[in-house]
Amino acid sequence: MSRPGRIRAQGPLMALPALAGLLVFVGVPFLYSIALSFYEVRLGSPEAPSFTGLEHYRRLFSHPDISPPFRRALLNNLTFAVVVVPLQTGLALALAVLLNRRLRGMGVLRALFFLPVVLPMALVAVLWRPFLSRGEDGIINAALSHLTPGSWEAHDWLGSATTAMASVIVLSVWQGVGFQMLIFLAGLHQIPDERYEAAMVDRAGPWQRFRHVTLPGLRTTVVFVALLTSVLAFRVFDQVYILIRGGGLNEEATHTVMYQAVTTAFDQNNTGMASAITVVFFLIVLALTLLQRGLVRTREEKS
Amino acid sequence: MAVTACWAGAGEVPRSAAGSGTGDISVWAHQGTVPENEALIGIVADFNRSQDKVRARLRLTPPADYTGTVLITEPADLPDVLEFDGPTMASLVANGKLTAITPYVSSGTVDNATDTIRAQGMAGGELYGLGMYDSGLGVYGDKSQLDAAGVDYPRGLDDAWSAEEFTDALGTLAARDDDGQVLDIRENDGLGTEWGTFGFSPVLWSAGGGLLAGDHAAGVLDTRETAAAFERFQEWKRYVHPNPDGTALQEREVALSWAGHWVYGDYAASLGSDLVVMPLPDFGNGVKTGQGSWAWGIGANTKNGTAAGAFLDYLLGDERVARMTEANTAPPGTRSALAASPLYGDGGPLRLFAEQLDRPCGDRDITPSCVAVTRPVTPGYPVITSEFSQALTKIYGGDDPRDRLSGAARAIDRSYADNDGYELP
Numbered sequence: 001m002s003r004p005g006r007i008r009a010q011g012p013l014m015a016l017p018a019l020a021g022l023l024v025f026v027g028v029p030f031l032y033s034i035a036l037s038f039y040e041v042r043l044g045s046p047e048a049p050s051f052t053g054l055e056h057y058r059r060l061f062s063h064p065d066i067s068p069p070f071r072r073a074l075l076n077n078l079t080f081a082v083v084v085v086p087l088q089t090g091l092a093l094a095l096a097v098l099l100n101r102r103l104r105g106m107g108v109l110r111a112l113f114f115l116p117v118v119l120p121m122a123l124v125a126v127l128w129r130p131f132l133s134r135g136e137d138g139i140i141n142a143a144l145s146h147l148t149p150g151s152w153e154a155h156d157w158l159g160s161a162t163t164a165m166a167s168v169i170v171l172s173v174w175q176g177v178g179f180q181m182l183i184f185l186a187g188l189h190q191i192p193d194e195r196y197e198a199a200m201v202d203r204a205g206p207w208q209r210f211r212h213v214t215l216p217g218l219r220t221t222v223v224f225v226a227l228l229t230s231v232l233a234f235r236v237f238d239q240v241y242i243l244i245r246g247g248g249l250n251e252e253a254t255h256t257v258m259y260q261a262v263t264t265a266f267d268q269n270n271t272g273m274a275s276a277i278t279v280v281f282f283l284i285v286l287a288l289t290l291l292q293r294g295l296v297r298t299r300e301e302k303s
Numbered sequence: 304m305a306v307t308a309c310w311a312g313a314g315e316v317p318r319s320a321a322g323s324g325t326g327d328i329s330v331w332a333h334q335g336t337v338p339e340n341e342a343l344i345g346i347v348a349d350f351n352r353s354q355d356k357v358r359a360r361l362r363l364t365p366p367a368d369y370t371g372t373v374l375i376t377e378p379a380d381l382p383d384v385l386e387f388d389g390p391t392m393a394s395l396v397a398n399g400k401l402t403a404i405t406p407y408v409s410s411g412t413v414d415n416a417t418d419t420i421r422a423q424g425m426a427g428g429e430l431y432g433l434g435m436y437d438s439g440l441g442v443y444g445d446k447s448q449l450d451a452a453g454v455d456y457p458r459g460l461d462d463a464w465s466a467e468e469f470t471d472a473l474g475t476l477a478a479r480d481d482d483g484q485v486l487d488i489r490e491n492d493g494l495g496t497e498w499g500t501f502g503f504s505p506v507l508w509s510a511g512g513g514l515l516a517g518d519h520a521a522g523v524l525d526t527r528e529t530a531a532a533f534e535r536f537q538e539w540k541r542y543v544h545p546n547p548d549g550t551a552l553q554e555r556e557v558a559l560s561w562a563g564h565w566v567y568g569d570y571a572a573s574l575g576s577d578l579v580v581m582p583l584p585d586f587g588n589g590v591k592t593g594q595g596s597w598a599w600g601i602g603a604n605t606k607n608g609t610a611a612g613a614f615l616d617y618l619l620g621d622e623r624v625a626r627m628t629e630a631n632t633a634p635p636g637t638r639s640a641l642a643a644s645p646l647y648g649d650g651g652p653l654r655l656f657a658e659q660l661d662r663p664c665g666d667r668d669i670t671p672s673c674v675a676v677t678r679p680v681t682p683g684y685p686v687i688t689s690e691f692s693q694a695l696t697k698i699y700g701g702d703d704p705r706d707r708l709s710g711a712a713r714a715i716d717r718s719y720a721d722n723d724g725y726e727l728p
Contacts, residue, residue, distance in 0.1 A: 040721055044374050044398040065713055135545040136482050159700055246493035248545070250700055251693065266371075267689035268718065269394075 030282070037276035042269055049272070056276035070277065073257045074284070079165060080172075080256070081233035088173045089225050092180030097214065099181070100188045110185070114178035121175055121238035128171040129247050132157040158243060164250035168239055175239075176232065180225050187221030188214070223296055230292065234285050237262065257281045319402035322607035325356045328614060329382035332361065333369040333597065338630035346626065350617045357610040359384070373400070381602040383611040387432065389423045389595035390497075390678045390688065396426045397682035397727055402603040403429040407612025412619050418663040420636040422677040423595045427727035433615065434598035435624050436633035439564035439647075439656025440502065441592065442581045445574055448485075448558035452476050457581045460590055460658055460674065466509075466535050469584035473542040476558045484544035487551045487560040494699055499692035500678070501593045502561065505583050506532050508591035508669050508676050514687050515679040516667070518724040520715035524691070525708040532586045533695075533704035540699060563593075564656060567632050571652065580655050582674075589671040592659045595678055596633060634660055683725035686718040 037056055039049035059066045099110050116124065131139040134156035144152040157167045195213045204212065215222075237258040243249035244259070257277060265274035332343060340363060347361045362382070364372055370388055373381070378400050387395055395401045404424075405413065413421070416433050424432040449456050454472045457463045464472065476485040492498045504514055507524065510532035516523040544551045552560040553573035560566070561583070570578050582590045599618060601611045617623065624640040627633075634656055635641040642648055647657040664673035666680050679687060694711040698704045719725055 042722060044394075044400075046399045065710060065717075130547055133545050133547045135484065135547070137545075137547065244696075245495045246491065248490060248494075248696075248700075251495070251696060263689065268686050268714075269683075270718070270721075 033275040033278050035275075036272055037279050039272050041271040041275075043265075043271055052272065056273045057280070059273070060276055060280060066273075069252075069255070070257075070260060072252060073255050073260045074281075076165065076254055077234060077236065077256045080169060080236055081230060083169050084173060084233045085226055085229045087169070088177050088180060088229050089222065091173065092177050092225065093184050093218070093222070095177065095181045096184030096188055097210070100185055110181075113181055116175045117178040117182075119175065121172070122242050124171055124175045125239040125242035125247070128167075128174075129158075129243070132167050132171075132247070134159055134248065156248070158247055158249040161250050161253040164253040168236075168243070168249070168254050172236070172239055176229070180229060183225055183228075184218065184221060187218045191217035227292065227296075230288075234281075319407075319601065319603055319605045319608045321407070321609045322605070324607070324609035324613065326607060326610065327358045327360055328384060328605075328607055328610045330359050330361045330384045330614065331369075331373070331382045332363055332386040333366045333388075334363040335366065335597075336631060339627065342627045342630040346618065346623050349623075350614060353617070357613055359614050376400075378602070378604045381604060383602055383605040383607055384599060384614055385602055386597050386599055389432070389434065389598050390680075390684045392424065392432050392598065392600070393426050393680045393684060393725075393727060394682045395600070396431055397725065399603050399728075401431045401600045402605065402608070403431055404433070404601050404612065404615065405430050407601060407608040408433070408615050408619075409612070412616050415637045415639060416619070417636060417638055417641060417660060419594045419660045419675050419677065420598070422663055422665045423680070424598060424600075426680050432598035432600040433619055434596055434636040435618060435627045436596055436631065436636045437594060437660055438501075438596045439592070439634050439653060439659065440505065440562070441583055441655060441659075443552060443560045443562060443566070443570050444579045444581055445552065445555055445558050446577045446579050448476065448555065449579070452479050452558070456579065459655060460582050460662075463582040463590045464584045466532065466584045466586045470535065470538060473539060473559075477542050480558075482544075484542060484556070485558045486539060486542045487544050487546045487557045487562070488539075489546070489549075489560070489562050489566075490543060490699075491546050491549060495692050495696040497688060497692070499695045500688040501595075502563070503536070503695055504678070504691065505591040505593055505676065506536055506586060508664075509583070509586035509588050511586075511588040513669055513679075514691060515681065515683075515715070518681075518683075518719045520687070520690075520712040521709070522712075524712040524715070525705065528587065529708055530705040533698050533708065535586070537698060537701070537704065564633055564653065565631065567646075567653060578652070580653060582655060582659070588669070590659075590674055591664075591669070592656075592675055593678070594660060594663070594675040681725055682727065683715070683719055683722065687715055690714045 038051060038053060040052050041049040060070055061067055095113055099106055099113070119127070133139070133141070134154060136142060136145065136154045138154065138157070140157065141152065141154045145154070155163070157163045191214065195217070196209060199209050199213050235258060236256045240249070240254050240256050240259050241262070244251050244255065261274045261277040261281070264270050264277060330347065334340060335343075344361065347359050351358050370391055373385065373387060373395065378398075381400055387401075392401065412433070413430065416424070417437065419437055420434050421430065423434065424430050444456055452475050454475050456472070473486055477483040489498060489502065494503070507513060507529050510526070510528040512526050512529035513523045514520065544557045546557070551557040552570055560570070583592055599615055601608060601615070605611050619637060621637060621640045621643070624635045624637050625643070628635045628640065628644065632646060634647050634653070635644050641657055644657075645651055646653045648654070651657075659674045662672065662674040664670065664676040666677040669676055678684065681687070690711040694707040697707050
């Protein structure tokens, strides 16, 4: 009897260091954020922070100058996530299926598609600027002008409210799709060959094999990739920050909650308001995550 | 860590001490261009060799991190001597990080500083910093394109273009240009950064407005005249080349470039005698230009203020100032070095910038006859520059100038109200 008891106690004991780390590096800072959001804090000032109660939250939701940009940031984040999650997941799956063949040179192609993942997002933003530049010299504008014998009028991809977010989405998907592709490749390798052989015997075509063998076999992987991409989509900051500051990106159409939190804290020296922004955003993302998880469980129960 | 810095800082304000005037002193500076770094490292080495009482230990930090590093470092951990970006000085003073330098540097050093360098270094009636160099801002032009288009361009401050004349000149140049993009405004450097404030607040000042008056932006930032000035600014966008790689004037893809002194070297190398240097256009309240740059101060917690002062005296000597400004083509920060400068002295190609600096406005009282305006010396400057440059970006993107300027003014005033007016000690 003593042995099972001892074994039972060892699990939590071994998990303790990780739990402690999680608490120290995630839990405590978050509690600090909550605390700071009730104060007017000036970074570096010898004066003590002054208590302001719910003023930061009140402003965030009802101040005529502060609330609209925050709501717009939420909308921008949501827009980005709603487009990027299905787009990047679908594209990654398509790439994985295309590159999951035993042909010579396939490894090189996989490496090429994965390459952008290695680049930091800030560098990706810098790399894409010449493509999206608003002048005739912009690579996309030049290419379109060439394809439509000179009739293409140079378009400001980053500055235009209608194409700014699309530009951010395109370069973000370009950077990240390789990682999701890799996960799908791993998932594809786990599908037993016997299922495809059985399908072939039944004379199933490529599309039918995809629908009835590949997709069911990847169900768990699709869910994981979608969840992962959702989390990454809500963290959008680097590419937005770099391009707003130095690339003429339309701020209103693209600024995200993280952008607003960072600029509020460090440009406007308002750590209290920045903390309130992150607390509210955390709660929203938490709610969305729980909702997503609930949907996934419902689907799993049905299947 | 930022949180700890916030609350740990709530205590008595540190005091500097004169010390014995001997021993080691620590020196922090931003990592600049390669020539600047070499010049500074050489100057520090020369200082250490020139005497045996004081030894300066230099630490360079990349510019993107430097200001943030100083911001989050507690006063007790700051060095004896530190460089800072001019407009951030008031914040550092309010946070107890800089001490007045007058007790430690020689009166000769202070007297020889240019008026604009002193204007940048004064806060609350005390002198907290002096710079080895200042900055210059204007419109560079390609004479061959201007002449070919028959455009009459200004030769100096007294015949500057009016905003309307500048617009007409752009139209005339554009009519002869393949793509009609004849002006560079260093858009690629980011209007939403300090370049936006430094480069384009002169439009405000020249329209009779400003970034701040007392502790309010409303009524000075968002006037009818400033809105009209920025509507004019918006009109220019169709003539502006995005200049993604910064070489539009060098390759003569544009005829005009609105830029600071730091591009002069590249422009002169490409255009030679075709390069002309002109003032910014006048929006009604006289020509105005930006001023200010990196400066040097003494840490508030120094225990060796005398030695720190000796180092600053050495740094700001003519030979060192000339060496640094030869490395970065910036206007020298001392009268004698400025007058002797091949670039900025009589007959020099950048003489205009020296003349502008010779008509200082300070950071208030911007009259029609003064030219070089110091950005507001106030601990709230980070908010001011953030709000103005954001408004500028949106105006450039097509938003209504009146709306954007009044929104920025309200945000600045709100920040001042929240922070008890950002008072200086």
